[in-house]
Amino acid sequence: MSDLTKERVEAAYAALATGDRDKILEYWSQDVRFQMPGNHQFAGWYTGLDDYLGKMGKLMEASGGRITATTLNVLINQEEGISVDIYRLDGYRAGAEEGTISPYERLQVEGVHQLRWENGRIVEGRSALFADGVTRANLWWSPVGTDGERTEL
Amino acid sequence: MSDLTKERVEAAYAALATGDRDKILEYWSQDVRFQMPGNHQFAGWYTGLDDYLGKMGKLMEASGGRITATTLNVLINQEEGISVDIYRLDGYRAGAEEGTISPYERLQVEGVHQLRWENGRIVEGRSALFADGVTRANLWWSPVGTDGERTEL
Amino acid sequence: MSDLTKERVEAAYAALATGDRDKILEYWSQDVRFQMPGNHQFAGWYTGLDDYLGKMGKLMEASGGRITATTLNVLINQEEGISVDIYRLDGYRAGAEEGTISPYERLQVEGVHQLRWENGRIVEGRSALFADGVTRANLWWSPVGTDGERTEL
Amino acid sequence: MSDLTKERVEAAYAALATGDRDKILEYWSQDVRFQMPGNHQFAGWYTGLDDYLGKMGKLMEASGGRITATTLNVLINQEEGISVDIYRLDGYRAGAEEGTISPYERLQVEGVHQLRWENGRIVEGRSALFADGVTRANLWWSPVGTDGERTEL
Numbered sequence: 140m141s142d143l144t145k146e147r148v149e150a151a152y153a154a155l156a157t158g159d160r161d162k163i164l165e166y167w168s169q170d171v172r173f174q175m176p177g178n179h180q181f182a183g184w185y186t187g188l189d190d191y192l193g194k195m196g197k198l199m200e201a202s203g204g205r206i207t208a209t210t211l212n213v214l215i216n217q218e219e220g221i222s223v224d225i226y227r228l229d230g231y232r233a234g235a236e237e238g239t240i241s242p243y244e245r246l247q248v249e250g251v252h253q254l255r256w257e258n259g260r261i262v263e264g265r266s267a268l269f270a271d272g273v274t275r276a277n278l279w280w281s282p283v284g285t286d287g288e289r290t291e292l
Numbered sequence: 293m294s295d296l297t298k299e300r301v302e303a304a305y306a307a308l309a310t311g312d313r314d315k316i317l318e319y320w321s322q323d324v325r326f327q328m329p330g331n332h333q334f335a336g337w338y339t340g341l342d343d344y345l346g347k348m349g350k351l352m353e354a355s356g357g358r359i360t361a362t363t364l365n366v367l368i369n370q371e372e373g374i375s376v377d378i379y380r381l382d383g384y385r386a387g388a389e390e391g392t393i394s395p396y397e398r399l400q401v402e403g404v405h406q407l408r409w410e411n412g413r414i415v416e417g418r419s420a421l422f423a424d425g426v427t428r429a430n431l432w433w434s435p436v437g438t439d440g441e442r443t444e445l
Numbered sequence: 446m447s448d449l450t451k452e453r454v455e456a457a458y459a460a461l462a463t464g465d466r467d468k469i470l471e472y473w474s475q476d477v478r479f480q481m482p483g484n485h486q487f488a489g490w491y492t493g494l495d496d497y498l499g500k501m502g503k504l505m506e507a508s509g510g511r512i513t514a515t516t517l518n519v520l521i522n523q524e525e526g527i528s529v530d531i532y533r534l535d536g537y538r539a540g541a542e543e544g545t546i547s548p549y550e551r552l553q554v555e556g557v558h559q560l561r562w563e564n565g566r567i568v569e570g571r572s573a574l575f576a577d578g579v580t581r582a583n584l585w586w587s588p589v590g591t592d593g594e595r596t597e598l
Numbered sequence: 599m600s601d602l603t604k605e606r607v608e609a610a611y612a613a614l615a616t617g618d619r620d621k622i623l624e625y626w627s628q629d630v631r632f633q634m635p636g637n638h639q640f641a642g643w644y645t646g647l648d649d650y651l652g653k654m655g656k657l658m659e660a661s662g663g664r665i666t667a668t669t670l671n672v673l674i675n676q677e678e679g680i681s682v683d684i685y686r687l688d689g690y691r692a693g694a695e696e697g698t699i700s701p702y703e704r705l706q707v708e709g710v711h712q713l714r715w716e717n718g719r720i721v722e723g724r725s726a727l728f729a730d731g732v733t734r735a736n737l738w739w740s741p742v743g744t745d746g747e748r749t750e751l
Contacts, residue, residue: 178434178730180333183442214673214682223673223682225712240591241546250726251710253684267709267726270593271637274584274732277430278577281331285546287576289336331577367520367529376520376529378559393744394699403573404557406531420556420573423746424484426580427737431730438699440729484740486639489748583736587637595642 143256145213148222151254151261152210155195163188167261174265176250177273179280180292198230201280201292206230211249220256225249232279232290246279248272296409298366301375304407304414305363308348316341320414327418329403330426332433333445351383354433354445359383364402373409378402385432385443399432401425449562451519454528457560457567458516461501469494473567480571482556483579485586486598504536507586507598512536517555526562531555538585538596552585554578602715604672607681610713610720611669614654622647626720633724635709636732638739639751657689660739660751665689670708679715684708691738691749705738707731 151166173191174184181198185191198206212225227249231237235244250268254261268276282289304319326344327337334351338344351359365378380402384390388397403421407414421429435442457472479497480490487504491497504512518531533555537543541550556574560567574582588595610625632650634641640657644650657665671684686708690696694703709727713720727735741748 174440174729176727176729176732178431178436178733179331180435182434182730183436184440185442212675212678212680214675214680216671216673219671221671221673221684223684223710225680225682239546242548251682251712253710253728265728267728267731268635269712269724269726270633270635271584271587271589271641271732272726273635273730274580274637278331278580281335281577282333283331283336283577287327287337289338327576329574329576329579331580335577365522365525365527367522367527369518369520372518374518374520374531376531376557378527378529392699395701404529404559406557406575418575420575420578421482422559422571422573423480423482424488424579424737424740424742425573426482426577427484427733431733434730436730480746484737484742485637486741488740489742490746491748584637587641588639589637589642593633593643595644 143215143217143220143222143259145215147259148213148215148224148254149210152224163192165260167191168257171261172263176266176268177277177280179277180282181280182277197292201232202230203233205233205235206246222254222256224252224254226252230279232284241285242275242278243281243283243285244279246275248275296368296370296373296375296412298368300412301366301368301377301407302363305377316345318413320344321410324414325416329419329421330430330433332430333435334433335430350445354385355383356386358386358388359399375407375409377405377407379405383432385437394438395428395431396434396436396438397432399428401428449521449523449526449528449565451521453565454519454521454530454560455516458530469498471566473497474563477567478569482572482574483583483586485583486588487586488583503598507538508536509539511539511541512552528560528562530558530560532558536585538590547591548581548584549587549589549591550585552581554581602674602676602679602681602718604674606718607672607674607683607713608669611683622651624719626650627716630720631722635725635727636736636739638736639741640739641736656751660691661689662692664692664694665705681713681715683711683713685711689738691743700744701734701737702740702742702744703738705734707734 154162154166169188171188172186175182185194207229209227210224214223230246232244239245248268252264252266255263307315307319322341324341325339328335338347360382362380363377367376383399385397392398401421405417405419408416460468460472475494477494478490478492481488491500513535515533516530520529536552538550545551554574558570558572561569613621613625628647630647632644644653666688668686669683673682689705691703698704707727711723711725714722
């Protein structure tokens with residue numbers, strides 16, 4: 140079994156980004172549960188890797204790929220099998236004007252992922268956002284744009 | 293062309309409740325636009341009668357039919373072709389425990405519909421909720437339940 | 446006792462704007478209750494004219510006077526002693542940059558006041574906002590600015 | 599200078615609880631900045647120890663002392679001078695009915711504090727809440743109760 144280290148946390152996210160399922164399963168349990176904060180249409184617990192990957196797909200669809208995630212810090216508690224990574228997101232809704240500050244179109248937040256590891260794999264994750272990030276996430280994920288018109292996802 | 297009266301407003305809602313499209317079209321324009329308040333997954337502008345009726349269907353699906361709407365008052369401005377009706381909703385999410393006060397499961401709100409009439413038919417409507425009703429509506433329509441688990445609609 | 450007319454509703458708001466208490470008391474009851482929508486620090490029921498006028502003062506303080514209210518329509522129900530006026534607000538927080546679209550700094554909403562009249566005076570009022578106006582009002586009234594720093598009121 | 603350890607994090611919170619300013623200053627900088635998440639009346643950045651302690655006092659006042667905080671996990675990143683502690687809160691608004699589940703009266707949330715340490719003292723902290731905790735915090739801190747009446751703090 141692999142030790143829980145900063146490098147292993149980073150490798151788990153790198154595996155996700157490849158989209159290679161075998162690679163992902165080296166770090167993420169088939170039965171992983173993952174919770175998105177807030178009350179928007181994609182908030183709440185996702186159950187199982189497929190459900191979670193589907194959610195990641197929605198994030199890409201919503202942003203039209205115009206989203207960047209940066210890991211700021213990683214913290215490890217080896218004995219309890221827990222990692223926390225602090226991250227920054229900057230993303231647009233697909234079609235949003237470059238540079239807009241409307242929270243309905245632009246998501247600029249910092250937050251944490253808390254991951255619980257068992258036998259070298261992530262079995263549970265949940266996210267929280269600093270400042271008024273959860274309101275911003277609710278607005279960004281909302282089907283309602285700045286002008287009140289709906290965008291279906 | 294029919295006069296805009298309290299009775300005509302009430303008849304427009306009664307027609308909706310029948311589900312009879314021909315009946316509905318006596319009061320509602322084929323091209324009606326209707327706006328739900330808030331930022332939840334069913335908020336924003338609906339365009340055209342089919343879109344609006346689909347939204348009404350979602351309300352019934354979400355509540356499993358356990359929802360009651362009461363009209364409290366109707367006000368008319370004949371010259372400007374506008375009516376406002378004040379209403380009360382009391383509804384549960386399907387499967388919610390009877391009597392619960394969790395806003396994630398129970399919607400108890402009062403609000404208004406503002407309707408704009410042209411040639412005897414409603415061409416535009418929008419809704420607003422008193423008190424903290426919009427937050428309550430956001431939570432009620434949320435896929436997230438009191439326990440954080442997701443309910444797909 | 447004066448009839449409830451569109452002109453009387455407009456005169457009631459005009460009296461408020463004078464700040465002349467005797468004038469105000471021709472239209473507003475000493476014991477008026479008034480409810481602001483949302484869950485922000487100035488939301489909820491205000492009890493009595495002094496409490497309500499204090500709230501109006503907070504609105505002026507928050508905006509540094511940079512707020513405009515426009516009445517769009519007035520509807521009357523004589524028999525039931527109820528008026529509804531539909532209004533538009535456009536306001537800045539004091540010190541906000543002209544033209545900003547951040548909802549933490551700029552309030553652009555439309556809504557209604559429902560007023561209940563007894564013996565020619567307003568005894569109860571409550572407000573509701575269309576679209577995502579209540580979220581916008583919560584953010585505008587928030588002590589938190591776009592940058593997360595606090596502004597005391 | 600003291601090492602950044604789990605024990606030191608726990609001692610920092612224990613010092614806070616004593617209310618003994620000299621004791622507190624062994625762990626917390628005079629110039630600490632601390633950010634509460636959300637957009638409620640006590641959200642945003644607090645600047646300086648007095649400002650932060652005043653905020654803690656408001657929490658006690660709001661709850662009438664009926665609030666419990668439990669530390670679930672502590673994580674340390676020695677090199678970067680950062681700690682994260684994961685906590686659970688269960689609190690009532692003063693006067694709330696025991697056992698109520700109304701989020702306007704009861705706060706049941708889990709979250710994190712991220713603390714940045716310099717020269718053995720905390721110079722910056724910020725908090726984030728999991729699940730829909732920020733909405734729950736906004737409602738709990740709201741002057742508006744379940745019944746819409748205001749509670750001044």
